[in-house]
Each structure stands twice: as C-alpha cells, then as structure tokens.
Amino acid sequence: MTVVGIAMAGTTTALVLWPDATIRAAVLGIGVGFFLCAVWRLLLVVCSGRKPPRPEPPDRWPRYTVLAALHDEAEIVPQLIGRLSALDYPRHRLDGWLVLEADDHPTIQAVIAARPPSWLKLLLVPPGVPRTKPRALNHALTRATGELLTVYDAEDEPDPGQLREAAARFAADQAGRLACLQAPLRIRTRSGRAGFLEHQFAAEYAALFEVTLPGLVGLGLPFPLGGTSNHFRIDVLRTVGGWDAWNVTEDADLGFRLWRHGWRQGLIASPTWETPPGPMEHWLPQRTRWLKGYMQTWGVHSRAPFGLGVRGLISLTMTLGVALVSAALHAVSLAWVAAAVLVAGFAGLSPATPLLALAVLGLGVAAAWLSCAVGAKRAGLSYHLGDMVTAPAYWSLLSLAFAHAVWRLIREPFAWDKTRHPADPVEAMDTDAVADSGRQAA
Numbered sequence: 163m164t165v166v167g168i169a170m171a172g173t174t175t176a177l178v179l180w181p182d183a184t185i186r187a188a189v190l191g192i193g194v195g196f197f198l199c200a201v202w203r204l205l206l207v208v209c210s211g212r213k214p215p216r217p218e219p220p221d222r223w224p225r226y227t228v229l230a231a232l233h234d235e236a237e238i239v240p241q242l243i244g245r246l247s248a249l250d251y252p253r254h255r256l257d258g259w260l261v262l263e264a265d266d267h268p269t270i271q272a273v274i275a276a277r278p279p280s281w282l283k284l285l286l287v288p289p290g291v292p293r294t295k296p297r298a299l300n301h302a303l304t305r306a307t308g309e310l311l312t313v314y315d316a317e318d319e320p321d322p323g324q325l326r327e328a329a330a331r332f333a334a335d336q337a338g339r340l341a342c343l344q345a346p347l348r349i350r351t352r353s354g355r356a357g358f359l360e361h362q363f364a365a366e367y368a369a370l371f372e373v374t375l376p377g378l379v380g381l382g383l384p385f386p387l388g389g390t391s392n393h394f395r396i397d398v399l400r401t402v403g404g405w406d407a408w409n410v411t412e413d414a415d416l417g418f419r420l421w422r423h424g425w426r427q428g429l430i431a432s433p434t435w436e437t438p439p440g441p442m443e444h445w446l447p448q449r450t451r452w453l454k455g456y457m458q459t460w461g462v463h464s465r466a467p468f469g470l471g472v473r474g475l476i477s478l479t480m481t482l483g484v485a486l487v488s489a490a491l492h493a494v495s496l497a498w499v500a501a502a503v504l505v506a507g508f509a510g511l512s513p514a515t516p517l518l519a520l521a522v523l524g525l526g527v528a529a530a531w532l533s534c535a536v537g538a539k540r541a542g543l544s545y546h547l548g549d550m551v552t553a554p555a556y557w558s559l560l561s562l563a564f565a566h567a568v569w570r571l572i573r574e575p576f577a578w579d580k581t582r583h584p585a586d587p588v589e590a591m592d593t594d595a596v597a598d599s600g601r602q603a604a
Contacts, residue, residue, distance in 0.1 A: 192491075196522045199488070202480055203529035206377030207536055213376075213431070219326065220333035226251060226325050227308030227396065228258040228282070231298040235316040236272035238585045242316050243278045250322040251329075258282035261302045264289060292576045295389075296405035296412035303404050308396055314434070315390040317583040320345070321432035328393040328430050341398040341425035342417070345391035346371040346433045348541045359445050360438045361549050362556035367436075368537030368545075369530075374481075379429055383477040384421035384470075386414035386459070391434040398425055408576050409462070411455025414482065418463050421474050433541075439581050446563055447579035453489055453560075453567035456482045458575070486564070493561030495523065496554050527554070 228249070230242060239260075246258065260278065262269050264286040273284050285305060287298045299313060310329060314320060328343050348371070349364035371388070378385040392413065402423050405412040417427060439445045460482050467475050531550050538545035570577065 193522045195487075196526045199480075199484055200522070200526040200529040202484075203526075203533050205381075206374055207529075207533060208377075209380035210373045210376035210536075212380050214428075216327070216431070217330040217334035219330050223252050223255050223326075224309040224329055224332075225255050225257060225307060226329065227306040227311040228256065228314065228325075229261060229299060229302050229306070229311065230259075230314045230316065230318075231261040231295045231302070232269055232316050233263055233266055233295075233298075233580060234269060235583060236268040238316050238583050239269060239272040240276045241585045242314075242318070243273075243276045243282065245319045246282060246314070247279050248322050249320065249325055251325040253279070253281055256281040257307045259285045259302050259305065261285045261287060261298045263287050263293070263298070292408055292578075294407055294410065294412075294576070294578045296409065297407035299412075300404045300407055303396075303400065306396060310393060311396045311399060312393045313390055315436070315583075317437050318390055319350075319435040320391060321434065324391070324430065324432040324434070325393075327432045331428065331430055332393075332395065337426075339424070339426045340428055341395050341420050342387065342427045343393040343430050344371075344375060344385075344387055344427065345393070345430050346375075346541070347388050347391060348433045348435050349438050349543075350435045351438065351543070357441075358552060358556070359440075359442065362553060363438045363445065364541075364543055365534040365538050365545055365549060365553075366556075368541040368543055369533040370537070372537035372540040373533050376429060378477060378481075379427070383473050384427060385417055385477060386411070386456075386481055387417040387427070389413040390436075393430070406462075409455055409458050410451050410576065410578055411459060414455060415459045415462060418459065418470065418474065418478060421471075421477075422463070422469050437583070437586070444581060446559075446566065448581045449560065449563040450566040450570060451579040453486065453564050454571050454575070456486055457567065457571055460486065488557075489560040489564040491561070492554075493558040496558050499523070530557075 228246060230246070232239070232242075235242075243260075249256075258278075258281050260273055260282060262273070262284065270284070270286070278284075285302055287301045290297070303311075310325075310332060312325065312328070324345055328345075331343055332340060347367055349360075349367045351360045351364050375385050389411070390413075398420070402416075402419055402425075406415050406419075409415045420427065439448045460478070463470060463478055467478070470478060531553065534549075534553070535545045570579075
C-alpha cells in the first residue's frame, strides 16, 4: 500500500507540474505494456505445444486421498458421488472425504442418503472462522492418509484415469522436486443452448488451461493453480502449511508458495469437465471472488517479491498482475476507442487516434483471439467469428467484476462468494447405478 500511495502521489504531482509530458509518457507506457502482453501471449502459444510423454505405471500404486469440500450442495451430491465412484484406481488404495460444514444439514442428509462407497467418507468441519473452502481443506488434511492428494469441486467430472496418470507422473519424477500436478479444466457447454457468457467463459478457460499453463510449464515458470483437480505430494503440502484459509483464491496463492519453497509444478493430460457458472447473477460473484483473491495473492507475494526469484516474479507479474490490470482497463480501453470513433464520425473527421496505439491495441486483441482459438481447438470446443466479435464485450464485463472486487476487498476481504452448482438433469437420473457400481468395485 505504501508503494501504491507513493506512486499515486508522484503521478498526481507530475500531472500538475508537467501535464503534457506526463500524459504522453502514460500513453507511451500503456502502449508498451499492451505490446509486451501481446508478445507474451504469442510466446505462450508457441511454447504450449510441447507435451511430455505419458509415463509408465509405477510398480506400486500409492495411497491416494480424494477431497471434495461442499457447502449448500445437497442438489448435486448424488451426481458428485457417482462421478467420484467412477475413478479408475485400486479401491483399497483410496482414501476419500466429503468435507462439509457441521451446520450444513441438507447436504449432510444428502450424503447419507446417497450411500457413498466405503472409501468415500463424510467429514464435518467444526465451527470457526474463516468459513472458507481452504479452511475446510486444511481440516481434512489432518485426516488424510494418502501419499498423494487431490481436490475436486462439487460440479466436477474428472477423467476416470486421472489419478493413475498423476501417480505415474509423480513416480517418474527423478529430480524429486515435483510437488503438484494440475489437470486441465474444460467447460462443457450446453449444445445449442449456450449463451454469450457460456461461450466466452469456455473460451477463456480453454486459453488458460490449454495454452497459458502449458506455455508457463514449457518456459519453466510457476503458475497459479486451478481451484480443483490439482494433485499434490501430501508431505510437501503439509510442509508448506497447506492452504491459506483467508485467501479466497487459495489455489493461486499455493502455486506460488510452492515455488517460493523450492518446489515445482507440472501438468497432466487427463481433464476434468465442469459446467459454466451460468447467467450474470452467478458469473459476476464468481469472477469478483477470483479477482479479489488475485489481489490478496499479489499483496502477499509482493511483500517479498525477490523470494520468488526472477522467474517466479516474471510469472507472478504476467499472470496475476496482468490479469488485474487488464480487468481494470478493458472497459476503459473499449470506451476510449468507441468514443474516438463516434466523436470523429459525428464531426465528419478522421479519428484522432495515434496509429501506433491502434496497432498495439489490434495486436493485443489478435493475440487474445489466437490464444482462445488454439485453446478451444485443443479442448474440443468451437470458437467462431461471432465469438471473436463479441469477446471485447465480455472482456469489458471483467472491469465490472474488478470494480466489485476492489469494493469487496475493502469491505469484506475474506467473504466467500459461493457459486451455485445445479445438478445435470440427465445424470441426476442415473447416479444411483453409478454409485452401486463403485461400491461393487470397492
């Protein structure tokens, strides 16, 4: 905060004393920033195509702890249990926990009624603060008996072979510094019924998990974890203190904390499918929480930035830092371009917009489109001209979420904006059969 205050005071002073020079310098700085971000995106696209060979199965399958922290999820419990029961891993090597708040009685009753397989047990979190997912996971960590551990969300559908691939990848780590593996998260949109937000959200996820994260791994850099489908060496997770219970994007923080302690991250190919958050009233709180958590994570790790090393600091800046700045500027940039064109049009003049600024802006937009298109192709999604044309409107909505996040960070920094996850109407009819097959396999 001190640095921010000094920067704001310096900028204000410069605007008063040297207004023209300050504005020119600001425009130049923003242009350079946009250019560097565009080049960075293109670099990630190039570096994201390299995939490591699939490892051989280990001689012994390690014991695996599976965690799913739920809150007000009674509707989706049968679906989740069915999907976890489908995991292809030796049942006698599984240690699973459905982690619930002690006063969440509807979800507790739903778990009991769904009769989960014997390896998947119910764990109640005692009352306390903060009332967050990472606090619940930390409580479960004290009960976990596995050598490896993974976390799933209520709406997740992990690939059945995901645990086997992760275990094999850990076993093949000869250096012994691999602490975490992230599975790609893919959005399953409603075919023929997906709206604007669903399409853009799915493309955004594809760009992140199919391009950005593989690109960072290809460059040997750390990355913010996804909130689900990350696989850990449990001894390392305990060594670094588990999850930050006060951070509302505990996953992003943990990725950089592992790097700070000298550990490394990787990726696996087996995906986890998720549903999009839905309409605006669900999308906005979720995105607000993400941006608020990014601010928290940035604040924590920027206290001692050089502890991350040069590579860690570059990644922190180009992931969380750029995401925050971009969210703040998207709507402003779009409004600036629209206003310049409209005013010039009404006046019968050519827009008085520097050619260099437009070229840099166009390069940034093209790089973002390319990242989404490549990611969508890898994820098996469609990304058409209509999605490209409407993308700037979606990016502008991020500015609304950014404003909400700033306000929430000031007023309720540790409040957790819960995203509702309705059950899939098709699968909800057949979860009992899936759960029964899981009990038989156990």
